[in-house]
Amino acid sequence: MTDTSDASAAPVGEAPAYPMTRRCPYRMPVGYEELRGRGPLQKVTLYDGRQVWLVAGNELGRALFPDPRLSSDVLHPGFPFLAPRIAAQTRQRAAPPLVGVDDPEHARQRRMTIPGFGIRRIAALRPRIERIANGLVDDMIDRGSPAELLTQYALPLPSAAICALLGVPFEDHAYFDERSRHVLSSSGEGEAETAYRAFSEILCYLHELIAKKEKHPGDGLVDELIARQLSEGAVDHQELAMMCSLLLVSGHETTANMIALGVVTLLEHPEQMALLREDASLLPHAVEELMRFTSIGDVLMRVAAEDIEIAGRTIRAGDGVALSTMLMNRDPRAWEDPDSFDIRRAAGRHVAFGYGIHQCIGQNLARAEMEIAFRTLFRRIPDLRVTRRADELPLNAPYVLQGVAELPVAW
Numbered sequence: 580m581t582d583t584s585d586a587s588a589a590p591v592g593e594a595p596a597y598p599m600t601r602r603c604p605y606r607m608p609v610g611y612e613e614l615r616g617r618g619p620l621q622k623v624t625l626y627d628g629r630q631v632w633l634v635a636g637n638e639l640g641r642a643l644f645p646d647p648r649l650s651s652d653v654l655h656p657g658f659p660f661l662a663p664r665i666a667a668q669t670r671q672r673a674a675p676p677l678v679g680v681d682d683p684e685h686a687r688q689r690r691m692t693i694p695g696f697g698i699r700r701i702a703a704l705r706p707r708i709e710r711i712a713n714g715l716v717d718d719m720i721d722r723g724s725p726a727e728l729l730t731q732y733a734l735p736l737p738s739a740a741i742c743a744l745l746g747v748p749f750e751d752h753a754y755f756d757e758r759s760r761h762v763l764s765s766s767g768e769g770e771a772e773t774a775y776r777a778f779s780e781i782l783c784y785l786h787e788l789i790a791k792k793e794k795h796p797g798d799g800l801v802d803e804l805i806a807r808q809l810s811e812g813a814v815d816h817q818e819l820a821m822m823c824s825l826l827l828v829s830g831h832e833t834t835a836n837m838i839a840l841g842v843v844t845l846l847e848h849p850e851q852m853a854l855l856r857e858d859a860s861l862l863p864h865a866v867e868e869l870m871r872f873t874s875i876g877d878v879l880m881r882v883a884a885e886d887i888e889i890a891g892r893t894i895r896a897g898d899g900v901a902l903s904t905m906l907m908n909r910d911p912r913a914w915e916d917p918d919s920f921d922i923r924r925a926a927g928r929h930v931a932f933g934y935g936i937h938q939c940i941g942q943n944l945a946r947a948e949m950e951i952a953f954r955t956l957f958r959r960i961p962d963l964r965v966t967r968r969a970d971e972l973p974l975n976a977p978y979v980l981q982g983v984a985e986l987p988v989a990w
């Protein structure tokens with residue numbers, strides 16, 4: 580039977596408050612168990628009282644992610660936001676490139692940037708990432724136990740790697756490491772203002788860097804974009820600086836959170852850690868399983884640009900839609916025993932990098948970074964331990980990228 584009702588029509592009790600807070604960084608929030616039982620498509624209530632559709636089923640998500648009637652355009656009327664800080668931040672500036680625009684504009688931007696993230700290019704970067712990881716572990720060992728793994732390892736590693744790929748001088752990393760954190764993970768007082776200012780400062784930095792590189796070209800993706808796109812008039816300075824800022828910010832926080840959370844998850848599952856130590860060929864599987872299990876980019880927002888009849892319901896034009904990658908990655912119809920962490924399972928079908936046209940452009944890079952980060956760290960410091968229990972670690976807010984806000988370790 581078709582339910583033609585609008586998303587705003589569900590009684591509030593049937594549309595729980597969303598997003599929900601994790602208590603443990605790698606477990607589902609408590610309320611997810613109930614959501615999972617309610618079926619693949621249901622309603623939830625956002626902070627402003629608005630009801631939106633929640634996509635919880637794996638199969639349904641895979642049908643909806645690529646559906647062109649679902650828009651990622653954050654400036655589209657009715658686009659839903661997960662928190663006032665994100666709404667305010669978006670209103671203050673233009674739509675972010677790639678992730679916040681639809682085809683055909685999205686396809687144009689993606690064609691422009693994708694050559695920078697191909698498998699061969701990332702394979703060529705691996706020895707450099709290995710040197711970076713070893714250098715960071717050297718520094719940690721020199722300074723001695725205890726250490727704070729997020730700032731001493733998990734964040735500088737992807738930061739140095741994305742700098743190398745883009746051709747951004749790593750000497751400046753302290754400047755944009757801190758600002759990237761504010762853009763994607765800040766959840767304190769005055770956060771919208773802080774996040775906006777941080778992004779504006781990164782944008783200014785990129786403007787200056789592009790101007791310098793026009794005079795003295797280097798060998799990174801920014802230089803290629805100047806040579807191929809800017810010089811030929813396909814983009815202007817502002818668009819190029821926006822694009823490079825997005826790549827720089829996305830290349831930082833995401834993988835940093837995954838490295839830190841991956842360490843916590845592996846160390847809290849000693850039997851899985853033992854399997855990995857016994858058989859190093861399991862590492863790529865472990866990375867996919869960590870992605871599935873932790874689903875750090877849990878909630879991806881869309882707005883329906885047209886009516887969509889699906890799963891016996893009608894998502895009306897203008898309705899907000901929240902796609903939960905964690906619920907899709909923990910759907911018992913798609914995975915056997917989905918709440919257990921098992922590095923031997925074939926987890927490659929997860930949607931933790933998204934799915935469809937917006938699927939993560941940096942996934943080859945992220946995989947290489949995670950593999951190298953875990954291998955190097957656990958080989959060089961085999962007796963590494965987290966000094967607090969996972970459920971006692973400070974966590975990021977539920978509406979930003981999931982992860983731990985600090986990670987005290989010792990050995």
Ligand code: HEM
Binds near residue numbers: 829833879933936945
């Ligand atoms: C483990 C780390 C990472 C995770 C979990 C992650 C997650 C995601 C997800 C879920 C999306 C889809 C967003 C949507 O559909 O709305 C996405 C898109 C994107 N990611 Fe990643 N990402 C990671 C690493 C990276 C890295 C290293 C980069 C490097 C620049 C990057 C750049 C991007 C960009 C530019 C997009 C937008 C693509 C588009 O709209 O076409 N990500 N990522």
